Amino acid sequence: MKIYHNLDEIIAYFDNAFKNSGDIVSRKFHIGSSLSRFGFIIYIDGMIDRQVVEDRVLTQMLASAQRLPEHFFNEPISLFDTLKEGGMTTADLKEEEDLEKALNAILTGDAAIFVDGACKAIIVSAKGFPNRGVNEASIEVVVQGSNEAFSDVMRINTALLRKRVRDVNLKIEQSIVGRRTQTNVALCYLDDVVRPVVLDEVKKRLENIDIDGILDAGVLEELIEEDISSPFPQCQITERPDKAASGILEGRIAILVDNSPTAILVPCTMNSLFQASDDYSQGWEIMSFVRILRFGAAFFALALPGLYIAITTFHPNMLPTVLAFKMAAARENIPLPAVMEVIMMEFAFELLREAGLRLPRPIGSSIGIIGGIIVGEAAVQAGLVSPIVVIIVALTGIASFAIPNYALVSGFRITKFLIIGLSAVLGLLGFWIALLILLIHLASLKSFGLPYMFPFAAGEINGFSDFKDTLFRAPIVFMKKRPIYANPENCDRQHTGKLGNWHKKE
Amino acid sequence: MFALNNKISLRQVQALLFLEIFGFGVTALPRRTAEHAAQDGWLGVVLAVFGALLITWLITSVVKLNIGQTFYDYTKKLFGGFIASVFCLLLSIRFILLAAFYLRIFAEITQVVMLPTTPFFVIFIAVLSLAAYGASKGIEARGRLAEMLILIVLLPLIFVFGISSKEIDFTNLLPLFAANSTEIGKAGYQAFFAFGGIEFLLLISPFLSRPKGFRKSAMGTIATMGGFMVIITAVTIARFGPLNVVAHNWPVLKMMDTVSLPGSIIDRQGALIMTFWIISAYAIINAALFFSSLLLKDVAKRGKHIHYILLCLPIIALAANIPSDLDQVYEWFNLYNNTFGVATMVGLPLIIFVASMIRKGRDKIAQQKANI
Numbered sequence: 046m047k048i049y050h051n052l053d054e055i056i057a058y059f060d061n062a063f064k065n066s067g068d069i070v071s072r073k074f075h076i077g078s079s080l081s082r083f084g085f086i087i088y089i090d091g092m093i094d095r096q097v098v099e100d101r102v103l104t105q106m107l108a109s110a111q112r113l114p115e116h117f118f119n120e121p122i123s124l125f126d127t128l129k130e131g132g133m134t135t136a137d138l139k140e141e142e143d144l145e146k147a148l149n150a151i152l153t154g155d156a157a158i159f160v161d162g163a164c165k166a167i168i169v170s171a172k173g174f175p176n177r178g179v180n181e182a183s184i185e186v187v188v189q190g191s192n193e194a195f196s197d198v199m200r201i202n203t204a205l206l207r208k209r210v211r212d213v214n215l216k217i218e219q220s221i222v223g224r225r226t227q228t229n230v231a232l233c234y235l236d237d238v239v240r241p242v243v244l245d246e247v248k249k250r251l252e253n254i255d256i257d258g259i260l261d262a263g264v265l266e267e268l269i270e271e272d273i274s275s276p277f278p279q280c281q282i283t284e285r286p287d288k289a290a291s292g293i294l295e296g297r298i299a300i301l302v303d304n305s306p307t308a309i310l311v312p313c314t315m316n317s318l319f320q321a322s323d324d325y326s327q328g329w330e331i332m333s334f335v336r337i338l339r340f341g342a343a344f345f346a347l348a349l350p351g352l353y354i355a356i357t358t359f360h361p362n363m364l365p366t367v368l369a370f371k372m373a374a375a376r377e378n379i380p381l382p383a384v385m386e387v388i389m390m391e392f393a394f395e396l397l398r399e400a401g402l403r404l405p406r407p408i409g410s411s412i413g414i415i416g417g418i419i420v421g422e423a424a425v426q427a428g429l430v431s432p433i434v435v436i437i438v439a440l441t442g443i444a445s446f447a448i449p450n451y452a453l454v455s456g457f458r459i460t461k462f463l464i465i466g467l468s469a470v471l472g473l474l475g476f477w478i479a480l481l482i483l484l485i486h487l488a489s490l491k492s493f494g495l496p497y498m499f500p501f502a503a504g505e506i507n508g509f510s511d512f513k514d515t516l517f518r519a520p521i522v523f524m525k526k527r528p529i530y531a532n533p534e535n536c537d538r539q540h541t542g543k544l545g546n547w548h549k550k551e
Numbered sequence: 552m553f554a555l556n557n558k559i560s561l562r563q564v565q566a567l568l569f570l571e572i573f574g575f576g577v578t579a580l581p582r583r584t585a586e587h588a589a590q591d592g593w594l595g596v597v598l599a600v601f602g603a604l605l606i607t608w609l610i611t612s613v614v615k616l617n618i619g620q621t622f623y624d625y626t627k628k629l630f631g632g633f634i635a636s637v638f639c640l641l642l643s644i645r646f647i648l649l650a651a652f653y654l655r656i657f658a659e660i661t662q663v664v665m666l667p668t669t670p671f672f673v674i675f676i677a678v679l680s681l682a683a684y685g686a687s688k689g690i691e692a693r694g695r696l697a698e699m700l701i702l703i704v705l706l707p708l709i710f711v712f713g714i715s716s717k718e719i720d721f722t723n724l725l726p727l728f729a730a731n732s733t734e735i736g737k738a739g740y741q742a743f744f745a746f747g748g749i750e751f752l753l754l755i756s757p758f759l760s761r762p763k764g765f766r767k768s769a770m771g772t773i774a775t776m777g778g779f780m781v782i783i784t785a786v787t788i789a790r791f792g793p794l795n796v797v798a799h800n801w802p803v804l805k806m807m808d809t810v811s812l813p814g815s816i817i818d819r820q821g822a823l824i825m826t827f828w829i830i831s832a833y834a835i836i837n838a839a840l841f842f843s844s845l846l847l848k849d850v851a852k853r854g855k856h857i858h859y860i861l862l863c864l865p866i867i868a869l870a871a872n873i874p875s876d877l878d879q880v881y882e883w884f885n886l887y888n889n890t891f892g893v894a895t896m897v898g899l900p901l902i903i904f905v906a907s908m909i910r911k912g913r914d915k916i917a918q919q920k921a922n923i
């Protein structure tokens with residue numbers, strides 16, 4: 046809709062649009078000394094930086110108008126252009142001819158200035174809404190390296206990425222998603238490294254979204270995932286700008302959602318969810334050990350309770366005699382079958398985990414202690430569960446904490462119960478059937494066309510070079526090629542020469 | 552995008568082939584060969600490997616002559632729609648029965664080793680549901696899964712057989728050539744059926760992402776698999792002696808069960824090793840289900856693949872339930888191998904190969920005439 050010629054009509058339009066909105070600030074004012082021409086400014090209180098709007102825009106504009114010759118006020122378009130070009134000391138402004146777009150700009154925290162008869166508006170970007178600034182990472186904590194985390198404000202987040210990737214090829218394409226929330230969404234990628242086909246696919250999926258509101262990155266994540274029935278994350282959510290920057294350098298796309306302190310990294314493989322930021326800050330030997338530990342932990346978190354049930358219920362003869370006797374003695378006088386013991390304790394553990402998350406931090410840790418020690422001990426004392434089950438469930442829980450991605454852990458938490466159920470019915474046969482169901486599911490999953498289990502499956506697509514960053518983390522100097530995410534035409538990551546023996550080289 | 556749609560790489564074909572053929576057929580291989588050739592049973596396996604390589608050469612030739620086409624499409628071109636449908640149905644029945652036999656044998660082994668009180672139908676439902684789920688996910692997922700599973704199957708097997716080599720008495724294999732050529736030939740004939748499922752290659756053509764090198768990959772896999780089969784047979788016979796091998800239904804399982812792993816916390820690894828046979832059983836039943844339903848869909852020319860998978864499930868379960876005991880299973884399995892097995896593993900590839908060559912010759916002559 047074109048901007049009205051008559052200023053009063055514009056004012057009436059906004060009065061109607063912002064009816065019953067107490068936070069709207071608007072003012073009709075005279076321009077120049079002749080008092081023949083009016084201007085109108087409108088913005089939302091609290092969403093703009095008042096100082097910028099008042100001092101650098103309004104005051105400057107009015108002062109400049111005072112100095113203009115009389116004939117300017119008879120030509121509103123010339124007046125508008127002159128005020129826009131020379132009357133404001135801020136760089137971030139643009140011209141808008143569409144009234145609805147001007148309205149949306151006001152809603153996103155810009156100020157709009159209209160000149161009577163000009164049929165145009167000056168949109169001044171002076172966003173100044175409250176935010177928490179740059180916080181410390183609280184979920185993906187690292188031992189060594191930056192601890193900066195994304196903020197709620199997208200512009201701060203894009204700056205955090207720019208701070209790390211100072212390359213003109215870093216593109217930040219913005220679009221708006223959500224009919225009512227008008228949420229800004231930014232695609233951040235390296236123009237010459239990203240795979241165009243993936244970028245097109247991401248844009249296509251974003252364009253496909255028609256929803257009233259996006260309030261968090263998680264909502265967007267679900268809307269662009271390939272298989273929504275899967276409990277496993279097909280996008281990687283991170284709160285760490287260094288991780289997002291690292292993903293961008295690999296050729297991935299970081300999607301930033303306004304008001305969300307996380308970035309979505311796509312495409313994503315299960316292997317990438319086992320990688321943590323500080324894997325590259327410490328020596329490759331120790332980090333390879335940690336990686337193996339993480340994969341082992343994933344197996345424990347997933348399979349340990351099911352394996353325990355299968356062996357104790359169906360195949361106790363597999364165990365050495367002494368261990369079998371010990372386990373039998375521990376289960377003596379327990380009224381419940383092993384599967385019920387495990388399910389009961391797992392349920393209790395999940396309850397404690399959820400309660401610990403929702404409570405304030407100091408109380409949350411107390412809940413962990415109360416749950417882990419007191420409830421577990423009491424359950425054993427009461428003869429409801431055997432001590433071995435407490436050990437199994439505790440180990441499963443600890444193992445799940447060793448996996449660096451929370452969404453992946455959630456996937457394992459759900460599938461663990463499938464393994465428990467089938468192991469309780471069919472022993473080791475059920476255990477393996479459940480594992481195979483899981484593996485079939487994972488083998489069929491894709492993230493933006495990339496096999497989810499890459500490089501463990503289909504590793505040859507990238508000449509098996511991605512194996513250098515899986516169970517073992519090869520020395521960085523050996524990772525010459527970018528991972529599979531990158532455009533094959535620009536997949537060289539480094540040309541570092543041979544390291545070490547510097548004295549000999551000299 | 553990255554992954555080719557509904558296509559698999561040669562590496563994935565190799566992994567699928569290895570999983571589908573190797574494993575399950577091996578459990579009774581030493582017994583079946585030792586029954587005819589005693590300690591020379593392994594020589595029978597060597598013969599069978601050469602036979603399998605020959606058949607692989609034939610099948611890969613057929614595939615090379617009909618790149619990118621489905622089995623139904625290229626047999627229709629060669630023989631017409633009716634014969635093509637008959638061939639498809641024949642192969643489909645072959646695969647359904649193959650799945651039924653392996654399902655029943657697997658259920659029998661499972662009852663003996665792991666779940667003595669669990670009824671067959673529970674095992675049938677569990678394994679068939681799993682196989683159907685895998686088949687419904689399509690060829691790409693099957694290929695990727697095979698790449699992951701092959702390590703889970705192979706590494707423990709190699710480990711256990713490596714350990715067992717300490718307890719082998721190689722004098723059990725002596726004297727060599729104690730059996731005459733007829734006996735070794737009979738052993739070879741029996742061993743050849745351990746390669747049952749080799750016909751899956753006839754249907755792989757439309758799924759190949761890169762047909763170049765297909766023959767080399769397929770023959771390399773069969774040769775490697777054959778090597779494993781020869782070693783397993785020889786090691787098992789050397790461990791127990793030919794007489795004891797014949798006395799056991801599944802001597803390979805028996806051998807794994809009795810191997811003492813150094814420092815192991817597991818006393819009886821039979822049940823653990825059994826889990827690797829679960830993967831093998833899954834692989835072959837899944838492949839049989841996938842391809843039989845695909846053939847039925849091609850003949851019917853309507854419906855979705857999943858509908859035919861669901862159609863095949865009760866047929867396989869019912870067929871697996873018919874034999875009264877294990878003896879009858881093996882008796883019927885022998886009969887099935889001698890009829891359907893020979894017809895589809897040897898006859899069908901040979902007929903299609905000859906027909907393809909004749910057609911190729913005719914096309915060449917026609918082209919020469921056209922050029923003149």
